């Protein structure tokens with residue numbers, strides 16, 4: 535194989551977490567292949583092939599992600615030690631579950647993970663909104679308002695508790711803030727708060743928990759655009775009947791901390 539410029543392997547970081555994976559996994563390694571504007575990029579492809587890399591992560595698109603991330607970090611005053619996009623080649627249709635997921639370690643190294651077959655051609659508005667949203671998730675971890683967590687597929691956690699509720703409740707805070715500050719948001723053409731209320735309500739129903747729509751509306755109104763933290767989120771969850779199994783990693787953590 536010819537030498538590649540973009541598969542640089544210039545840095546390696548090992549992230550550790552307050553909440554381990556559900557099989558006790560505690561370490562998450564990330565390579566940086568190249569930096570653009572100070573933002574790191576990891577390319578995890580089945581082979582180190584430059585042509586394939588250009589298809590999955592074209593330089594022009596990567597540059598765009600770096601520019602948006604840089605602006606979002608600055609304007610939202612989010613200060614991780616390092617921000618790295620981890621771009622992974624999806625190898626099957628069940629991959630691609632990680633299209634945008636923020637992973638932050640105790641070291642305040644932040645990774646935004648994406649699984650692609652090809653770089654999805656989306657509008658600038660889409661990338662703007664999605665990167666902004668994830669950067670605000672990063673902010674929550676970096677500022678210690680949410681415990682750092684080993685990355686899991688939510689589906690793996692379905693037996694252990696409603697991890698998805700974390701995200702729904704956080705999203706009231708995050709998207710509310712983005713909307714109030716006139717920052718880019720996904721679903722800019724709909725009533726965003728109503729969209730999140732319906733999404734949360736549907737998930738609660740799908741997972742077989744009883745739904746009290748009035749409480750969900752008042753939770754959304756209260757959290758919309760304001761900061762919250764893990765303590766408050768867990769209190770809200772318990773109040774509406776969503777809790778974690780005490781033997782799950784999250785349940786154990788929450789019961790030890792609060």
Ligand SMILES: [Zn+2]
Pocket residue numbers: 667671701704705708
């Ligand atoms: Zn979110």
